[in-house]
Amino acid sequence: MQHGPTLSGGAPAPASGTAAVFGSHVLALVDGVQTVLRDHWVLVEGDRIAAVTPGRPAGADRVLDRPGRFVLPGLMNLHNHCFSEAVARTHTEDGAGRRNNQSIVYTVLLPLTKRGIEILSRDERMAVARLGILQLLKGGAATVMEPFRNGIPEMFDAALEMGIRFYGAPYLFSGAAPQADATGRVDYGTADGGEADLRRWNDLHAAWEGRDRGRIRLAMSPHATDTCAPDLLRAAAGRARELGAPITIHLAQSKAEVATIAARHGGRTPAEYLDGLGLLGPDLLAAHCVDCSDADLDLMAARGASVLNCPRVFARAGTAAAFGRFAGRGLRTLVGTDGYNMDLLGELNAAATVSKLVSGRAEAASAPELIGAVTHAAAAAIARPDLGAIRPGAKADLTVVDLSGPLTQPLHDPRRALVWLANRADLDAVMVDGRLLIAEGRATMVDEAAVTRAGAAAIARIWDLPEARAAFAG
Numbered sequence: 001m002q003h004g005p006t007l008s009g010g011a012p013a014p015a016s017g018t019a020a021v022f023g024s025h026v027l028a029l030v031d032g033v034q035t036v037l038r039d040h041w042v043l044v045e046g047d048r049i050a051a052v053t054p055g056r057p058a059g060a061d062r063v064l065d066r067p068g069r070f071v072l073p074g075l076m077n078l079h080n081h082c083f084s085e086a087v088a089r090t091h092t093e094d095g096a097g098r099r100n101n102q103s104i105v106y107t108v109l110l111p112l113t114k115r116g117i118e119i120l121s122r123d124e125r126m127a128v129a130r131l132g133i134l135q136l137l138k139g140g141a142a143t144v145m146e147p148f149r150n151g152i153p154e155m156f157d158a159a160l161e162m163g164i165r166f167y168g169a170p171y172l173f174s175g176a177a178p179q180a181d182a183t184g185r186v187d188y189g190t191a192d193g194g195e196a197d198l199r200r201w202n203d204l205h206a207a208w209e210g211r212d213r214g215r216i217r218l219a220m221s222p223h224a225t226d227t228c229a230p231d232l233l234r235a236a237a238g239r240a241r242e243l244g245a246p247i248t249i250h251l252a253q254s255k256a257e258v259a260t261i262a263a264r265h266g267g268r269t270p271a272e273y274l275d276g277l278g279l280l281g282p283d284l285l286a287a288h289c290v291d292c293s294d295a296d297l298d299l300m301a302a303r304g305a306s307v308l309n310c311p312r313v314f315a316r317a318g319t320a321a322a323f324g325r326f327a328g329r330g331l332r333t334l335v336g337t338d339g340y341n342m343d344l345l346g347e348l349n350a351a352a353t354v355s356k357l358v359s360g361r362a363e364a365a366s367a368p369e370l371i372g373a374v375t376h377a378a379a380a381a382i383a384r385p386d387l388g389a390i391r392p393g394a395k396a397d398l399t400v401v402d403l404s405g406p407l408t409q410p411l412h413d414p415r416r417a418l419v420w421l422a423n424r425a426d427l428d429a430v431m432v433d434g435r436l437l438i439a440e441g442r443a444t445m446v447d448e449a450a451v452t453r454a455g456a457a458a459i460a461r462i463w464d465l466p467e468a469r470a471a472f473a474g
Contacts, residue, residue: 024403027070034372041053045434047434069404080147081146086339087108120461132146140427165433172222225250247284251270309351320357323352332380371415375389376388396433408426
């Protein structure tokens, strides 16, 4: 085990040999149906699952055999922001920083992230990136899709060295500095077309796509419908489809965005705007969609797009982002953390709770459906049949949760226990490509305390800026 932040900038050594992981419960897909196997072993050889068997494999090099564990496919968190939400954490709850009760995207997140990039050294940006990756892993995620501002390429370095499966998604903007004024009205700045951002994306793709035997990948991430002009959106989608990269965007995340698009584009909604440009399709992952109409959701479902549901970040502001609403319209609906609180298990609980409250239906957003949203459904959304399922030949990505403790017992249904009783404190292990990144709840690749101190100190430098104090007081 390594005891300290990895500073070499390289990937960990490839997994070698075999590992046998015992689960009192193992989540499997049997003929496409989510099934819980009792008292089974998952045998890993190198970076692949070799077998799932009720008998203990003989001669494994490593054995994880503690009872009471629920072994799941490596959980997939396909919408997160390590850097920008770290800037906001514990400053923007309880309505702080919200001008006229509007979104903090253009008052806090984007402007302060931009300033952070300007004032922080490479080592400090790396410290923030490491802290974010650590939080993701300790929240149960084996895979993350991470949209972030150009200027933080250290996200790739941190993901490479810490072992997480990473889809980096550097933003593209038509205007580089959108910011809200004192009334909450957004000034989108001077439009530059976004060509420079697309060139930087191409450079990053050339440098990073496929690193560490395909563990590091890129997604195309035009920031949002109101910050990206039609030409940029067409160009970004065309380039992504040429390369087979997934596309992700913020869509209808506020009423102000909906009004802006309607004013610019002849009364169209954000979903209609994207559809008119040819972006709505099976390769599009649209974040939030809280201000989509039912007709918008029906259109997205007809085109095969996916919704990324992040309920807690909206609950923070008193808005119900209900998983069940999107799934109920036939949309593939996934669950992400949005960077606010990277406890993916807790996010599933929030998705269940919000959906049941909004719909008034106890059966809405069931535990099996929500677990599917961060396993096989998430894998399908990014065209990765080798992820999201425990089966021979799949990637050896596993999330293991301890359900043996007093807060999760007595236990009848492990899936309901996972969603309703467990949280990140119950996380036992995370494996990616056969490498054990979390063991007995602790990171194996880095010194957690050192990573936490360095990342928090770097963010505190941003908090000390006069414009940060003004933004948080807003």
